[in-house]
Amino acid sequence: MTTHSQAHALPQPPTPARLGILLSGRGSNFLAIAQAIADGRIPAASIAIVLANVEDAPGLDAARRLGLPTACFVSRGRTRAQHDADVIACLRQHQVDLVCLAGYMRLLSPAFIAAFPQRILNIHPSLLPAFPGLDAQTQAFDYGCTLAGCTVHFVDEHLDHGVIILQRAVPVLPTDDAHTLAQRILEQEHQAYPEAIARVLSGHYQITGRRYLPIP
Numbered sequence: 231m232t233t234h235s236q237a238h239a240l241p242q243p244p245t246p247a248r249l250g251i252l253l254s255g256r257g258s259n260f261l262a263i264a265q266a267i268a269d270g271r272i273p274a275a276s277i278a279i280v281l282a283n284v285e286d287a288p289g290l291d292a293a294r295r296l297g298l299p300t301a302c303f304v305s306r307g308r309t310r311a312q313h314d315a316d317v318i319a320c321l322r323q324h325q326v327d328l329v330c331l332a333g334y335m336r337l338l339s340p341a342f343i344a345a346f347p348q349r350i351l352n353i354h355p356s357l358l359p360a361f362p363g364l365d366a367q368t369q370a371f372d373y374g375c376t377l378a379g380c381t382v383h384f385v386d387e388h389l390d391h392g393v394i395i396l397q398r399a400v401p402v403l404p405t406d407d408a409h410t411l412a413q414r415i416l417e418q419e420h421q422a423y424p425e426a427i428a429r430v431l432s433g434h435y436q437i438t439g440r441r442y443l444p445i446p
């Protein structure tokens with residue numbers, strides 16, 4: 231007897247992508263991502279785990295208050311390889327599809343990059359390749375830039391370096407100090423990161439050399 235159940239099967243909704251958020255501090259970008267998922271601006275996604283490398287990271291508390299699974303692996307005093315092995319195992323245990331660094335102030339080991347190829351994103355508060363590293367907003371302000379901004383990029387072994395997905399420019403106003411500039415950049419970060427995640431999860435792009443090219 232033959233059955234035709236396959237032909238009449240209803241289309242299945244796509245399985246939601248499972249995000250792993252890594253942070254070291256405040257967690258405002260994490261909260262912007264969580265809000266964007268709740269609003270449907272990142273379709274078919276859920277946060278599988280929020281992981282910190284600093285015990286008292288406020289972002290970890292914020293995640294607990296939202297009822298999300300959390301983990302903390304303190305990195306101080308451990309080698310990068312040891313620490314990353316724990317983080318990778320945790321991300322795998324939570325079946326993470328896409329890793330989002332959200333103020334995670336650590337360089338990833340080659341083993342970490344290899345474990346999630348083209349599946350790790352980062353946000354940085356400058357128009358890369360200008361001002362990688364710490365206090366990028368102050369670096370741009372002190373340099374006298376008239377244009378600053380933020381960048382969302384794929385992560386590779388180098389600091390704030392991988393293929394750029396999107397950038398948002400922020401003018402430096404004559405009335406600015408480094409703090410007001412950082413605040414306005416942060417507002418753009420909170421828009422840019424969810425948008426970049428949605429773009430990557432859509433799969434409608436290709437990477438050619440260092441260029442991220444959307445596929446209509």
Ligand code: GAR
Pocket residue numbers: 253255256257258259260289332333334335353354355363364365366390416419
């Ligand atoms: C953000 O400004 C993010 O761009 C930056 O850390 C801050 C974290 O804030 N990341 C880097 O500088 C990475 N090199 P948050 O904890 O409120 O999201």
